[in-house]
Amino acid sequence: KAGVTQTPRYLIKTRGQQVTLSCSPISGHRSVSWYQQTPGQGLQFLFEYFSETQRNKGNFPGRFSGRQFSNSRSEMNVSTLELGDSALYLCASSLDLSGDNEQFFGPGTRLTVL
Amino acid sequence: GQQLNQSPQSMFIQEGEDVSMNCTSSSIFNTWLWYKQDPGEGPVLLIALYKAGELTSNGRLTAQFGITRKDSFLNISASIPSDVGIYFCAGQAKNAGNMLTFGGGTRLMVKP
Numbered sequence: 001k002a003g004v005t006q007t008p009r010y011l012i013k014t015r016g017q018q019v020t021l022s023c024s025p026i027s028g029h030r031s032v033s034w035y036q037q038t039p040g041q042g043l044q045f046l047f048e049y050f051s052e053t054q055r056n057k058g059n060f061p062g063r064f065s066g067r068q069f070s071n072s073r074s075e076m077n078v079s080t081l082e083l084g085d086s087a088l089y090l091c092a093s094s095l096d097l098s099g100d101n102e103q104f105f106g107p108g109t110r111l112t113v114l
Numbered sequence: 115g116q117q118l119n120q121s122p123q124s125m126f127i128q129e130g131e132d133v134s135m136n137c138t139s140s141s142i143f144n145t146w147l148w149y150k151q152d153p154g155e156g157p158v159l160l161i162a163l164y165k166a167g168e169l170t171s172n173g174r175l176t177a178q179f180g181i182t183r184k185d186s187f188l189n190i191s192a193s194i195p196s197d198v199g200i201y202f203c204a205g206q207a208k209n210a211g212n213m214l215t216f217g218g219g220t221r222l223m224v225k226p
Contacts, residue, residue, distance in 0.1 A: 004156070033212050043157075043202065043216035056213045090156050097211045099145060100164070105156030 002027065004093050004106035012112045018079040021109045025072050025093030031055075032074040033103065034066060037088040046089075049074050050097050078111075086113045117141060120203050120217030126225045127193045135201060135220040136187040143205030146179050146186040147214065151200045160201075161188070198222050 005024045013019050025032050033056075034046040045058040049068035066076040072093075078085055088108040095101040120137045127133055137146070145164050149157035161172050163179035163186060170177055177188045186205075190197055203217040 031212050033214075035214075035216075042218050043204075043214075045213050045215070048211050048213060050211070056211045058213070092156075092212070092214075094212045099206050099208070099210070099212060101212075102159055102162060103147075103212055103214065104159070105149075107154070107156050 004091060004104050006089075006091055006106040006109050008109060009107065010110045010112075012114060013081050014114050015081055015083060017081050018077060019081060019111060020075050020077045021089055021091075021111070023074045023076075023091035023093075023106060025074070025091075026104055029093035029095055029104075030072050031094040031097055032068060032072065033092045033094070034074070034076050035090045035092065036060070037090060037108070038086075043090070046076065048097075055097060081113045083113050085111065087111060117215050118203055118205060118217035120220055122220055123218065124221040124223065126223050127197070128225045129194060131193050133190040133193050133197070133222065134187060135203075136185060137203035137205075137217045138185045139205055139215075140184070141205070141207065141215075142183040143215075144183070144208045145206035146177070147204040147206065148175075148177050148186070148188045149202045149204060151202065151219075153199075157202055193222075195224060198224055 031050045033048040048056040068074045090108045092103040092105045094103045148160045151157045161177040168179045200219045204214040
Protein backbone atom coordinates (compact mmCIF):
# COMPACT_ATOMS: atom_id res chain seq x y z
CA LYS A 1 0.00 0.00 0.00
CA ALA A 2 1.49 3.35 -0.98
CA GLY A 3 2.06 5.84 1.80
CA VAL A 4 1.10 9.48 2.00
CA THR A 5 2.62 11.45 -0.84
CA GLN A 6 3.27 15.15 -0.93
CA THR A 7 4.30 17.31 -3.85
CA PRO A 8 6.46 19.14 -4.42
CA ARG A 9 9.12 18.09 -1.90
CA TYR A 10 10.94 21.41 -2.09
CA LEU A 11 9.80 24.87 -3.08
CA ILE A 12 11.39 28.31 -3.11
CA LYS A 13 9.20 31.38 -3.34
CA THR A 14 9.59 35.10 -2.71
CA ARG A 15 7.65 37.30 -0.34
CA GLY A 16 4.22 38.26 -1.58
CA GLN A 17 3.81 35.23 -3.82
CA GLN A 18 1.32 32.47 -3.23
CA VAL A 19 1.90 28.73 -3.12
CA THR A 20 -0.15 25.55 -3.41
CA LEU A 21 0.95 22.28 -1.85
CA SER A 22 -0.58 18.91 -2.60
CA CYS A 23 -1.18 15.79 -0.50
CA SER A 24 -2.43 12.38 -1.58
CA PRO A 25 -3.57 10.27 1.38
CA ILE A 26 -3.24 6.52 1.75
CA SER A 27 -5.80 4.73 -0.37
CA GLY A 28 -9.07 4.45 1.55
CA HIS A 29 -8.20 7.21 4.01
CA ARG A 30 -10.69 10.05 3.99
CA SER A 31 -9.25 12.42 6.58
CA VAL A 32 -6.32 14.68 5.74
CA SER A 33 -4.68 17.00 8.26
CA TRP A 34 -2.02 19.62 7.63
CA TYR A 35 0.75 20.72 10.00
CA GLN A 36 3.45 23.38 9.89
CA GLN A 37 6.83 22.52 11.38
CA THR A 38 9.36 25.26 12.23
CA PRO A 39 12.39 25.26 14.54
CA GLY A 40 10.81 27.96 16.69
CA GLN A 41 7.21 26.82 16.99
CA GLY A 42 7.56 23.09 16.42
CA LEU A 43 4.71 21.12 14.90
CA GLN A 44 1.48 23.07 14.74
CA PHE A 45 -1.91 21.97 13.44
CA LEU A 46 -3.23 23.94 10.49
CA PHE A 47 -6.51 22.26 9.53
CA GLU A 48 -8.23 18.96 8.90
CA TYR A 49 -10.46 17.92 6.00
CA PHE A 50 -12.93 15.08 5.78
CA SER A 51 -15.45 14.48 3.02
CA GLU A 52 -14.38 17.66 1.28
CA THR A 53 -15.23 19.77 4.34
CA GLN A 54 -12.92 21.52 6.77
CA ARG A 55 -13.62 19.95 10.16
CA ASN A 56 -11.04 21.54 12.43
CA LYS A 57 -8.85 24.60 12.15
CA GLY A 58 -5.75 25.70 14.00
CA ASN A 59 -4.72 29.19 14.96
CA PHE A 60 -3.33 30.45 11.66
CA PRO A 61 -4.23 33.58 9.67
CA GLY A 62 -6.67 33.48 6.78
CA ARG A 63 -3.77 33.48 4.32
CA PHE A 64 -3.61 29.75 4.99
CA SER A 65 -6.40 27.83 3.34
CA GLY A 66 -7.06 24.37 2.05
CA ARG A 67 -9.47 22.14 0.27
CA GLN A 68 -10.18 18.48 -0.28
CA PHE A 69 -11.36 16.80 -3.44
CA SER A 70 -13.80 13.95 -3.86
CA ASN A 71 -10.92 11.45 -4.14
CA SER A 72 -9.69 12.67 -0.70
CA ARG A 73 -6.61 14.38 -2.14
CA SER A 74 -6.01 17.70 -0.46
CA GLU A 75 -4.28 20.95 -1.29
CA MET A 76 -3.26 23.80 0.95
CA ASN A 77 -2.65 27.31 -0.23
CA VAL A 78 -0.70 30.12 1.35
CA SER A 79 -1.22 33.57 -0.11
CA THR A 80 0.91 36.70 0.28
CA LEU A 81 3.87 34.71 1.55
CA GLU A 82 5.93 36.07 4.44
CA LEU A 83 9.46 35.12 5.47
CA GLY A 84 8.04 33.43 8.55
CA ASP A 85 6.08 31.01 6.39
CA SER A 86 9.32 29.17 5.63
CA ALA A 87 8.71 25.74 7.13
CA LEU A 88 8.22 22.05 6.53
CA TYR A 89 4.55 21.47 5.72
CA LEU A 90 3.37 18.00 6.63
CA CYS A 91 0.18 16.25 5.82
CA ALA A 92 -1.23 13.26 7.64
CA SER A 93 -3.97 10.88 6.61
CA SER A 94 -6.32 8.78 8.65
CA LEU A 95 -9.30 6.54 7.93
CA ASP A 96 -11.92 8.80 9.48
CA LEU A 97 -12.55 11.43 12.13
CA SER A 98 -13.06 9.08 15.05
CA GLY A 99 -9.63 9.74 16.52
CA ASP A 100 -9.28 6.00 17.11
CA ASN A 101 -7.27 5.34 13.96
CA GLU A 102 -3.59 5.93 13.35
CA GLN A 103 -2.43 8.97 11.46
CA PHE A 104 0.31 8.51 8.88
CA PHE A 105 2.48 11.42 7.86
CA GLY A 106 3.92 12.19 4.46
CA PRO A 107 7.54 13.29 3.94
CA GLY A 108 6.57 16.96 3.85
CA THR A 109 7.10 19.90 1.53
CA ARG A 110 10.00 22.15 2.47
CA LEU A 111 8.98 25.74 1.66
CA THR A 112 11.59 28.48 1.65
CA VAL A 113 10.42 32.08 1.34
CA LEU A 114 13.08 34.58 0.28
CA GLY B 115 1.73 27.48 20.37
CA GLN B 116 2.47 24.10 21.91
CA GLN B 117 0.69 22.96 25.01
CA LEU B 118 2.77 19.87 25.71
CA ASN B 119 5.98 20.11 27.71
CA GLN B 120 8.40 17.46 26.56
CA SER B 121 11.67 16.71 28.32
CA PRO B 122 14.50 16.43 28.00
CA GLN B 123 14.98 18.61 24.92
CA SER B 124 18.06 16.64 23.95
CA MET B 125 20.19 13.85 25.28
CA PHE B 126 23.29 11.92 24.38
CA ILE B 127 23.17 8.17 24.50
CA GLN B 128 25.73 5.46 24.42
CA GLU B 129 24.85 2.23 22.68
CA GLY B 130 23.23 -0.14 25.11
CA GLU B 131 21.90 2.52 27.47
CA ASP B 132 18.25 2.85 28.41
CA VAL B 133 16.57 6.14 27.51
CA SER B 134 13.58 7.84 29.07
CA MET B 135 11.58 10.89 28.00
CA ASN B 136 8.25 12.31 29.06
CA CYS B 137 5.50 14.73 28.23
CA THR B 138 3.17 16.70 30.45
CA SER B 139 0.13 18.74 29.61
CA SER B 140 -2.18 21.23 31.28
CA SER B 141 -5.09 19.63 29.39
CA ILE B 142 -6.56 16.15 29.36
CA PHE B 143 -6.04 14.04 26.26
CA ASN B 144 -7.93 10.94 25.19
CA THR B 145 -5.03 9.56 23.16
CA TRP B 146 -1.28 9.87 23.55
CA LEU B 147 1.03 9.12 20.64
CA TRP B 148 4.78 8.88 20.26
CA TYR B 149 6.45 9.62 16.92
CA LYS B 150 10.03 9.54 15.65
CA GLN B 151 11.24 11.87 12.93
CA ASP B 152 14.41 11.36 10.93
CA PRO B 153 16.01 14.21 8.94
CA GLY B 154 14.09 15.03 5.77
CA GLU B 155 11.20 12.75 6.66
CA GLY B 156 7.79 13.03 8.24
CA PRO B 157 7.10 11.68 11.74
CA VAL B 158 6.61 7.93 12.00
CA LEU B 159 4.23 6.54 14.62
CA LEU B 160 5.95 4.40 17.26
CA ILE B 161 3.29 3.78 19.87
CA ALA B 162 -0.35 4.81 20.35
CA LEU B 163 -2.02 4.83 23.77
CA TYR B 164 -5.79 5.00 24.06
CA LYS B 165 -6.58 4.35 27.73
CA ALA B 166 -5.48 6.04 30.95
CA GLY B 167 -2.97 3.85 32.78
CA GLU B 168 -2.24 1.81 29.66
CA LEU B 169 1.31 0.49 29.28
CA THR B 170 2.22 -0.57 25.75
CA SER B 171 5.39 -2.00 24.24
CA ASN B 172 6.69 -2.09 20.72
CA GLY B 173 9.95 -4.03 20.67
CA ARG B 174 12.47 -2.13 22.79
CA LEU B 175 10.04 0.77 23.22
CA THR B 176 7.60 1.07 26.11
CA ALA B 177 5.17 3.91 26.65
CA GLN B 178 2.59 4.68 29.30
CA PHE B 179 -0.54 6.81 29.31
CA GLY B 180 -0.62 8.63 32.64
CA ILE B 181 -3.52 7.95 34.97
CA THR B 182 -4.45 11.65 35.10
CA ARG B 183 -4.52 11.68 31.26
CA LYS B 184 -2.18 14.68 31.39
CA ASP B 185 1.14 12.92 30.89
CA SER B 186 2.94 10.12 29.13
CA PHE B 187 6.44 8.68 29.04
CA LEU B 188 8.47 6.73 26.51
CA ASN B 189 11.33 4.39 27.40
CA ILE B 190 13.81 2.91 24.97
CA SER B 191 15.80 -0.02 26.28
CA ALA B 192 19.26 -1.06 25.14
CA SER B 193 19.59 1.78 22.64
CA ILE B 194 21.22 1.22 19.26
CA PRO B 195 22.70 3.76 16.82
CA SER B 196 19.57 3.86 14.64
CA ASP B 197 17.59 5.17 17.62
CA VAL B 198 19.15 8.56 16.90
CA GLY B 199 16.55 11.09 15.80
CA ILE B 200 13.87 13.37 17.19
CA TYR B 201 11.06 11.91 19.26
CA PHE B 202 7.74 13.71 19.62
CA CYS B 203 4.85 13.12 21.93
CA ALA B 204 1.41 14.14 20.72
CA GLY B 205 -1.96 14.34 22.39
CA GLN B 206 -5.37 13.98 20.83
CA ALA B 207 -8.37 15.44 22.65
CA LYS B 208 -11.89 14.10 22.66
CA ASN B 209 -14.18 15.43 19.93
CA ALA B 210 -11.26 17.09 18.17
CA GLY B 211 -11.16 14.77 15.19
CA ASN B 212 -7.59 13.89 14.36
CA MET B 213 -6.07 17.19 15.53
CA LEU B 214 -2.79 16.51 17.31
CA THR B 215 -1.01 18.77 19.80
CA PHE B 216 2.71 18.07 19.74
CA GLY B 217 5.47 18.38 22.30
CA GLY B 218 8.66 20.21 21.43
CA GLY B 219 10.59 17.04 20.75
CA THR B 220 13.52 15.17 22.31
CA ARG B 221 16.63 14.98 20.15
CA LEU B 222 18.56 11.77 20.73
CA MET B 223 22.23 11.86 19.78
CA VAL B 224 25.09 9.40 20.07
CA LYS B 225 27.93 10.14 22.46
CA PRO B 226 31.18 10.60 20.56
